Amino acid sequence: MPTTLKDQAAIVGIGETEYSKNSGRSELSLASEACAAAISDAGLTPADIDGMTTFTMDNSDEIEVARAVGVKDLTFFSRTPHGGGAAIGVMHQAAMAVATGSAKAVVVYRALNGRSGSRYSEGVSGGPTTSDLIHWSWYMPSGLMTPASWVAMYTQRYMHDYGCTGEDLAEVCLSQRDHAVKNPRAFFYEKPLTFEEHQSARPIVEPLRLYDCCQETDGGAACVVVSPEMARELPHAPAMIRAVAQGAAGDQESMTSFYRPSLSDLPEMDLVAKQCWAISGLGPDDVDAAVMYDAFSSNVLFQLESFGFCEKGRAKDFVRDGNLRLGGRLPSNTHGGQLSEAYLHGMNGVNEGVRLIRGTSSSQPDKNEHVLVTAGVGVPTSGMVLGQG
């Protein structure tokens, strides 16, 4: 029995700060600017906002952002855990809040000084005893403590099982870079990448090389979610949330689910996909473009299979046939993704999903009836299908 969330909420405003390697300002400042921009883009004022939601990993408290932006009374606020897995989990929260009337207009935001501040590439380390640190304690002593190392572990097994190579990963990176080259917000704007550069780049954690890994970015991104009725009164054509869902699958760990029968599967994303199709009544054939979470290039291959764009193990062929590019079957990460635009923990992907529906992407595909947007890979995660209003 699918949830009743189909078309109960719409994204009506998006906003972001500049993306940089050194913002020179606080995360609260980034969050506030992104939220204010999203509210303004929606044609609303801060006083219209009565809900806020973000990631547990965000350092800027909802009430602090609200005060800075001039948002007054809040009737809904919440947080979603598991890093990038929260990227659409926050949209799920916003959609549920709007659908139930817990809030009329929810701002979703994420801001981080991911390069000049705390860098995720530095990995996990010690601290006070929590169940989270007990979990990492199975990996810290042997040195398996960075996101690249955890994702490389699945990637190695996947490549072994399905004959996928570094050349297949390269096509994910190159297609996205070609999109970033046309996107002025992107770190790699007007900076192309060649196949040779990808293949000769230094290894970070084998089998992943430098350009298989996302950037680390300072910046903020936000969007505004309201009811479809309210959306009709606002300036932009709404991006309807056709379906939105979360998923944590059996024997789940955060990034290190190494104890399931197969390391080549992504059951939590399979669970999200199943719900997205059931709620929306759509299937992979109905989707025209996608924003697929890409902290690492191999993430994209796993997800193409989870959502049924190709058979299990065939993502490498799907990719090699140019299907992620404009003119291909599923133009993907048209902003450049987190590999080549910016790493905003997936929130920049939400905004790109909205641009795709609006028809304003810097790499806009011809068809844009439905767009898939996904969240973190290897963690309890989430996904949504956006559609025309």
Added chain:
Amino acid sequence: MALAGKAREDFEKKLKPYVGIGIGVEDVGRNPVNQAMIRQWCEAMGDELGVYTDAAAAAVSTHEGIVAPPTMLQAWILGGVAMAGGEDDPRDKQKELHRLFDEHGFTGVVATNTEQKYLRYLRPGDEVRAATQIESISEQKATGLGVGYFINTRTLFYDQDDAEVGSLTFRVLKFETEDRPSASEGEGSSAIPGKPQRIKPVLGHDNEWWWQCVEKGELAIQKCSSCGVLRHPPRPMCGECQSTDWEFIFSTGRGTINSYVVIHYPEVPGYTYPLVVAVVDLEEGTRFVSNVVDVDPAEVEIGMSVQASIEHVDDEMKLPVFRRA
């Protein structure tokens, strides 16, 4: 581990007699207040006020002559270079107190704040001495640096006529440092202070027993006492039958590589790179993640047979690691 229970009570009892006493030694200025030191201080600080260095300007000021900058108060009694080396004065109760903290594992020290009060300007020729009292020792505090205690001292400064010229309060934190050998290693630890070590596991109810097995040289696997299912990593309840009764077996350490990575970046202090980490299917049916050692990373492959052995991976930690079988 921070001192707790009886050990903490005993330790804090030993601290009590130090509170409120003078430290037993006085600091006496080795030279009277003098123009040369004042000039050097002012140059270092960029303080160009004439009353400190210009005799003519000073003469017509309200001071009617050269005075020393008040902030130099403590400078007049510091021990200089000799202070940093040499033996502690055995009469010095402050040093004795610090040694007591050191002996109980609170080896770290950091000055946290100081306040000075000035009663009159010092002039060239004044002779300064200082007497220090230990005012208070805080309760045990958990700080960002570690668990420790704050020690507050007050120093009164006197001139040649025994008149008070100023005072200073000083607060230091004595804290437990990360470098302290773990309790399980005890006195026999060969750790070289400051040498980077691997990141240790954080221990709690549900995993401490497993690491104790490693200390004894065993790779343990948790087993449900009710339905017999093996599980790793350890958990407080059986996911199959919800029993909270459990025991453990010891693995043979024989297994096969399910997947592996070769880590090049970032290089974390305490580890050697390139570093191979593998998910190993143990023959008992559970998996275990650890290093594969003594093999060229290029030769590691999925399906390779490996054997675990429990070894010191640095000066402080034992870990089951795998070798090609």
